[in-house]
Amino acid sequence: MFQQRKDNYKKIEEKRGSKLLVYVTSDRPNIGAQISSDILSPFTEHLDKIGDVDKISLLIYTRGGNTLAAWSLVNLIRSFCKELEVIIPFNCHSAGTLISLGSNKIIMTKQATLGPIDPSVNGPLNPSIPGSPDPNSKVPVSVEFVDSYLQMAQKELGIKDEQGLSNILIDLTKHIHPLTLGQVYKSKSQIQMLAKKLLAHHEVEEQNEDEIIKFLCSESGSHDYTINRKEAKNLGLNIEKPSMELYRIIKDIYDDIEKELQMRSPFDPNILLGTSNQNSYQLRRALIESIDYGTDVFLSEGTIIRQVVQQQGGQRAIIQDNRTFEGWKRENSN
Template structure:
């Protein structure tokens, strides 16, 4: 079976599971996956906005929409735009989380009326990282490779200086700021502060869809933005419900099996647990073609938009200080979005 046939059959089989989930939740289903296969990661990005519009136009205005979401994060403003877009098409919105839903994905979840989490599902902090052309360059990497600047890393540095090292006084703090500005461009530092204020504002507004108490909203936002201590911190279902106070639903066994079946199918197609290794694809052959599916936006009625990379690997000899050495050439012929209809 060739790659295109396998891709089509997997989506068509998955549609049956989607329809079962719609029936179980009495809702219309929209699926958004950004793959995190090592070496082929994708993120929430504004380029999917029109795909969401197309799916929602086909679904039409309805009482309830279920967003099935798997992501490690991405653009904060895109997350805000997408969740507000979906809410224009329904009275009630739930987010179903089969596994990872971090950073900007967590932001999207805050805008739902409820969050359905499996036992292995996790949310995460929403403190953003700033990526601009003025960011510090990664040492030893190509000139275009820039180091993300974490909002909370800057805050942690300032707190270290003031609280742990005990440096006080306007003059001493000014020297510290000058030193910091020599390492990180002042405009990047300004963007860090703006991003932190913006994300708090967005989280407050989104949480109003599921939390009505201002004090509780403030505590949730503070924890997600800074009090969790690290961007890598994960929040399981029990903590999300009992400690943060989010509107969390625990699926019963039948619903869990259905959610997990959809996730297993997507994981298999996107190879989420397999490292990106050209050598394993080539095997003993001198060349081999590839097609990697890396993200998708799907619905029962609207078909499948999928992001993929296509091309071929070939073994080559590369020049080096000690003479020629074996290497692999990646001839990528396509990278972008394609569409598969329901027919």
Template sequence: MYTDRKQLYQQLETLRNSKLLVYVTGDRRQLETKIGSDVIDLFTYHLDLIYKHDRISLYLYTRGGDTLAAWSLVNLIRQFTDYLEVIVPSKAHSAGTLMCLGANSIIMTKQATLGPIDPSVNTPLNPQVPGAPPHANIPVNVEDLNGFVEYCRQVLGEDAEMKELLLLLSEKVHPLVLGSAFRARGQIRMLATKLLANQSHADEKLEALLRFLCSESGSHDYTINRREARDELGLPIEKPDDELYSVIKNIYDDISSELELTVPYDPNSILGTDNAREYRLPRALIESLAGGSHCFYSEGKLVRTQVQRQPGVMQNAIQDNRTFERWRHSSE
């Protein structure tokens, strides 16, 4: 809990001679959260209370989210400090890695990982998930589209009729989604280039870094460990000493326990033997010593029920009556 972490936050600020801001988007299975623009006002609240400081430490745990929100958050923090360091206790993937690119230094534990920043496009026009509700769409990864084209060129040769390939692709993916994906590919390189201006990279090293993060890593699930980030990609990685590592790890363990990051969400386990039970599930955190704790909650009531899947056939089900889903400050 936040009250238990305050002492750890004080220790970390003393060790780094900085002001600490914590941002965690939980990746608990079936209850994932992502970086989103809804946190910009909350970041402003905490930063206004921190005020300006020579160094701000952003403690970041995330599997990714909205790239423009990540871009905006980094630029917002930089209005309050000339030196931004990002502390990665475990995962800072996708849009989280993009945020790291905007830091002067990145502190990575031995288990910490970054990832590619190739974006996915998800709009109402995206392909639907077969058999799922109408609003369930398949994200379209920008590099997957490029991979399809390159695969066709390798199999069919450079003389492959691109018009036919694009017509085939547009039958599966709406042309406006294809256009959005193309624009997103250029945009992510532009954002990364601007953020990396806060670091020192020779032109050829910068281009190699952008190519790897945006397209050459082979898969969006590829993970970049501390050694690769430092030695091969040339990012400004700092290895924590034993004292700093202990504080970083203890903070992570406490947050992981509160958000139950390693426990898959299972309505049956929440209900137990009851037919109905109210729930309150913490899913994400924004915290600082100056501003306290903001937690994103999902609240509601689970009810066992029966639904008719086909005439004469009833099946047990659990109805989720969600009544609250937003950020709440610890003072509320």
């Protein structure tokens, strides 16, 4: 919990000569969280308490999220400091990698990984995830996967006539909403533009800029590809290896947050219910912390109900999720 982590936060601030912000989005199976624009308000409260300083360290763990939210977060933090460094304890993928590009320096542990920044479109019109206990969960639509699908139709299947390509596109819209596909097209050029602007802060060699963007946007092959510390440095990014003492502090912080957010335990409503047919829940899905302003936590709260219904051939249990709250809450004050 925050009070136990606070001493380690102080140690990082002393060692780095900075003010520390911690941002973690849970990747707990079935109930994870992503970077989104709703972080800007709580981050502003933390930054107002910190004030204008020379240097801010952002310790971040995330699997990604909204690219414009990532862009806005970098600009917000940088408006409060002269120098921004990112500390990565483990995974910092997709929009998290985009945030890292906007720093002056990236501190990566031995297990830390970055990832491609080819965006995945997330929105209410995305396809729903079949069988997910979260009624609001949607399938992210990868920009590169859509592009690869269309390229496969032309290059591998040899479909080049207008009618054939038109049929491929029409079939695609049966599974992915046309407005989502339009957003995919827009996102591709947008992510390249954002990456180029953010790399100006990172102070990479000018001749490396285009190669870095090209690799992160498409040439890595898959959105699941991971980039370790050595490869990130070889790409031309400004990477620092932490001392063993700093590494242990970073790892202690991450291990404590991982345990608090139950990130290794898949969310299963049947386990939550046990032998009962109704149970309330409170799920911790993300947090923002600083010594100066304490903790903001992203919560999902509600009641899980199991109903047994009669169907042809027997009975079937249906799980109903009555969610009563979802959003950020102030929890610990300094």
